[in-house]
Amino acid sequence: MDTHSELGEFLRVRRAALQPEDVGVLNYGIRRVPGLRREELAMLAGVSTTYYTRLEQGLSTNASESVINAIARALNLDDDERPHLFDLARPGKGRRRVPAKPDNARPGTLRLIQSMTSTPAVVLGRRSDVLAWNALGHRLVAGHLDYTAPERPSTRPNMTRMLFLDEHTRELYARWPEEARRAVASLRLVAGKSADDQELASLVGELTLKSQDFAKLWAKHPVENCMSGLKYMHHPEVGYLELNFEVLTPPDESGHRVLMYAADPGTPGAEALQLLQTAGNIESDARRTPAGRATR
Known part of the structure; x- marks a missing residue:
């Protein structure tokens, strides 16, 4: 991904979201563009308009x-957006190299x-590829997929791709727009740190072409480090669930x-x-029982 254009897009989107009254700037009549003007943002930041325009x-x-x-202060960026701005404005500084070999969960x-x-529980790679899941995690988020799919890079599911392109996954989330924004915000954060990740760029390109919902959200440049919260699901087997989630890194x-x-x-x-756990245990017992032999 081109961090130069990503930086410009992020700054323009955030500047457009700020109204003059939000930052104490006098508003003199009708504006031709939404949000603050470049010269107003530059003044708030204490830099020249020319320099800010170059950024x-x-x-x-x-x-x-x-x-x-x-x-960052002039744009009122939050604790997730501020380091993202640093990643975009100073590409290469503190950035980890993305390994070329296939990603695998640690034993x-x-x-x-x-x-x-x-x-x-689900183990995710940096691009939200599913590297592994336990039995209950599989039944919860993707029971319609093969349990062994994460073991093979060629068939490995991707949670963001599923959310936007798989109708079963889309129907799973009772508050899909909320879940979709959270997924894009997380992916934006990763993209800011991994400008040289061609697989990530390919994923973003695929989703942009195949999903208008993704393209619209991506253009808004949301950024959020989603480490905990609530997920609202409507599971095909057990109905409505309101679940807490926690992400460990x-x-x-x-x-x-x-x-x-x-x-x-x-x-x-x-x-x-x-x-859901009980149904999974019954299914597993049935698979382990030899054909024609009654269980006790």
Whole structure:
């Protein structure tokens, strides 16, 4: 991805979202464009209009930390958007190289999620490829897919691709627009750190061409580090679930994440998860029973 154009797009989108009254700028009548003018943003940041214009046009990639911080303050960026601006404005500084070899979950991570029999868990790569899932995680998010699909890079599901292009996954989320924005915001954050990742660029290109919903959201440049929250699901087997989710990130350079789901005790969601686990256990027992032999 071209970080120069990404930087310009991010600055333009955020500048357009700011109204003069939001930042104490006097508004003199009708404006031809939404949001702040370039010269107003430059004034708030304490830089010249010419210099700020060069940043928006992607013509300057050596902005100092103080300048980037000043622009972040002027744009009212939050704690997720601010480091994203640094990634775009200073490409290469502190950026991890994306490994060329196929991504695989660590054996220790696999052992961990397989031991969590009552907690749905999914291991994701930096691009949201599914590297592994436990039995309950598979039944929760993609029971219509082969359980062994993550083991092969050629058939490995991608959570963002499924969300926008797979109708079963789309129907799974009771609040799909909320889930879609969260997925794009997370992908934007990754893209800012991985400008040299051709597979990520290919994924974004595919989704932009095949999904108008994705293209519209991507153009808005949302940025959010989604580490916890609520997911609202309507599962085809057990009905409506309201689940907490938590994302754990291993302290290595892999960019992997372990996504786990849990319901509050005594809630319909907890009962639904229990039903889903029970149904999965019955199915597994049936597969292990030799043909023609009765179970006791």
